[in-house]
Amino acid sequence: MQKCNLAVDIGASSGRVIAGYLANGKLKLDEIHRFDNGMEMKNGHLCWDIDGLYQELVIGLRKSVQKNYQPTTIGIDTWAVDFVLLDKEKNRITDFVAYRDHRTDGVMDDILKILDRRKLYQQTGIQFQPFNTIYQLYAFKKENPELMEKAKHFLMIPDYLNYLLTGTLSNEYTNATSTQLLSANSKTWNQSIAEALDIPLELFLEPKMPMQTLGYLKPELQKDIGFDVKVVLPGTHDTASAVVAVPNDESIYISSGTWSLIGVEHDTPITSEQAMRYNFTNEGGVYENIRFLKNIMGMWMIQEVKKELKDQYSFQEFVDLAYQLKAFDSIVDVNDERFLSPKSMIHSIQTFCQETNQAIPHSPAELAVCIFNSLVKSYQQAVKEIEEMTGKKYASINIIGGGSKNQYMNEQLAKATGKAVYTGPTEATAIGNLIAQMHTTGEIDSRETSKLMINRSFEIQKYLIRGEKNEYQR
Numbered sequence: 001m002q003k004c005n006l007a008v009d010i011g012a013s014s015g016r017v018i019a020g021y022l023a024n025g026k027l028k029l030d031e032i033h034r035f036d037n038g039m040e041m042k043n044g045h046l047c048w049d050i051d052g053l054y055q056e057l058v059i060g061l062r063k064s065v066q067k068n069y070q071p072t073t074i075g076i077d078t079w080a081v082d083f084v085l086l087d088k089e090k091n092r093i094t095d096f097v098a099y100r101d102h103r104t105d106g107v108m109d110d111i112l113k114i115l116d117r118r119k120l121y122q123q124t125g126i127q128f129q130p131f132n133t134i135y136q137l138y139a140f141k142k143e144n145p146e147l148m149e150k151a152k153h154f155l156m157i158p159d160y161l162n163y164l165l166t167g168t169l170s171n172e173y174t175n176a177t178s179t180q181l182l183s184a185n186s187k188t189w190n191q192s193i194a195e196a197l198d199i200p201l202e203l204f205l206e207p208k209m210p211m212q213t214l215g216y217l218k219p220e221l222q223k224d225i226g227f228d229v230k231v232v233l234p235g236t237h238d239t240a241s242a243v244v245a246v247p248n249d250e251s252i253y254i255s256s257g258t259w260s261l262i263g264v265e266h267d268t269p270i271t272s273e274q275a276m277r278y279n280f281t282n283e284g285g286v287y288e289n290i291r292f293l294k295n296i297m298g299m300w301m302i303q304e305v306k307k308e309l310k311d312q313y314s315f316q317e318f319v320d321l322a323y324q325l326k327a328f329d330s331i332v333d334v335n336d337e338r339f340l341s342p343k344s345m346i347h348s349i350q351t352f353c354q355e356t357n358q359a360i361p362h363s364p365a366e367l368a369v370c371i372f373n374s375l376v377k378s379y380q381q382a383v384k385e386i387e388e389m390t391g392k393k394y395a396s397i398n399i400i401g402g403g404s405k406n407q408y409m410n411e412q413l414a415k416a417t418g419k420a421v422y423t424g425p426t427e428a429t430a431i432g433n434l435i436a437q438m439h440t441t442g443e444i445d446s447r448e449t450s451k452l453m454i455n456r457s458f459e460i461q462k463y464l465i466r467g468e469k470n471e472y473q474r
């Protein structure tokens with residue numbers, strides 16, 4: 001039997017259970033189970049199928065035994081901001097409403113009439129996004145005052161899955177920062193913000209830092225799967241885990257999946273006027289540092305176009321089509337809210353182009369090129385903003401996550417920024433999750449060791465502009 005750590009990494013479009021172990025100084029990965037994820041309408045709201053996700057997690061645990069693994073620890077990460085509320089008997093009293101649901105339409109504006117925008121930013125350091133937990137909680141309270149009265153516990157998605165595994169309630173720190181309810185400096189829930197919005201502070205537990213043991217499997221689950229395992233906290237926000245696996249500290253990173261998260265690590269929050277204007281966020285990092293980054297609409301746009309075209313084209317085929325199209329220059333502002341949860345992504349892109357007097361993309365190739373070039377343009381702008389705010393020049397950008405497989409965008413980004421673009425690892429989030437577990441068990445002793453290990457274990461590709469000829473070296 002092979003001893004291993006298990007990373008459960010659930011993204012907005014897919015989830016996986018990955019076994020990780022050290023062999024000859026390298027981190028080895030084995031994908032044990034993969035499943036789709038998505039939202040569905042329930043009780044008039046877009047929701048996640050949380051019970052289905054839990055079942056997939058348990059299937060992953062069972063498969064690990066069938067594959068002859070002996071898991072010693074398990075860690076869960078998912079996307080951020082979404083939550084569930086439990087009553088005093090610890091029963092779920094809300095659906096897992098998804099951040100793209102329209103319940104938060106207009107709520108941010110309402111709250112910014114109660115709270116001063118600058119103060120809110122200075123206190124929390126969090127980017128203004130209409131779906132942040134603070135706006136979702138407020139919308140929920142307005143719609144369901146009687147349920148809010150009954151609510152006794154607030155859990156985010158990984159907190160809830162950890163509760164189902166162990167029976168222990170917790171609020172993990174990196175994910176808690178995405179609520180916009182935590183003080184960036186003290187790393188505790190902000191009383192004045194909660195009170196101003198009449199959100200009961202009793203719902204929250206003292207945030208627990210990553211890299212500690214939460215508990216063990218509940219007896220009935222142990223019996224079902226046939227073994228026990230230590231449940232450990234990685235950065236339960238997937239982006240926090242992903243950032244741990246960036247191979248080079250000196251690069252700007254882009255964690256590219258459903259969202260594109262572009263930024264750098266920083267010791268302390270940056271809450272300047274400029275950072276607020278550029279709408280950068282200061283989320284909590286696994287090493288108790290700050291992930292100073294911007295949340296950009298990301299591959300969601302091509303995911304939606306793919307779906308609308310009835311999955312006739314794979315992601316790789318969209319990339320191939322983009323290469324074949326000689327020129328198509330229309331650009332959309334990917335951060336425009338119309339792209340967050342549209343009825344039709346294709347129609348929204350076309351309308352944007354029409355309103356801005358640009359050529360309207362019709363073919364799959366034109367739509368792909370428009371999305372890819374528009375994303376690259378927003379990355380280029382964010383790079384400029386990061387350099388301006390940190391007062392530092394960066395020689396390279398490192399793209400991690402599934403989106404790093406998009407060669408067309410990687411090349412365009414190198415061309416647009418004149419910087420070396422490194423890509424990989426593609427499973428950065430699971431890797432960062434595993435590294436946090438290995439820190440907890442003592443298998444990895446320092447951050448430096450983990451960076452060396454990542455560079456030794458995974459192939460990193462390089463896209464580079466040489467001289468004036470725009471040649472790329474891989």
Ligand SMILES: Nc1ncnc2c1ncn2[C@@H]1O[C@H](COP(=O)(O)OP(=O)(O)OP(=O)(O)O)[C@@H](O)[C@H]1O
Pocket residue numbers: 010011012013014015079238256257258259299300302303315316319401402403404405406407
């Ligand atoms: N072969 C490929 N070529 C180009 N792009 C690809 C390829 N494979 C995957 N992708 C891109 O990667 C994205 C998925 O990335 P990833 O698996 O990291 O996301 P996720 O984990 O589901 O979501 P999240 O970002 O919410 O965690 C797809 O939407 C697609 O755009």
Ligand SMILES: C[C@H](O)[C@H](O)[C@@H](O)C(=O)CO
Pocket residue numbers: 011012078079080081099178237238239257258259261295
């Ligand atoms: C909204 C997204 O959940 C979040 O901001 C992003 O960081 C993420 O989790 C991407 O997977």
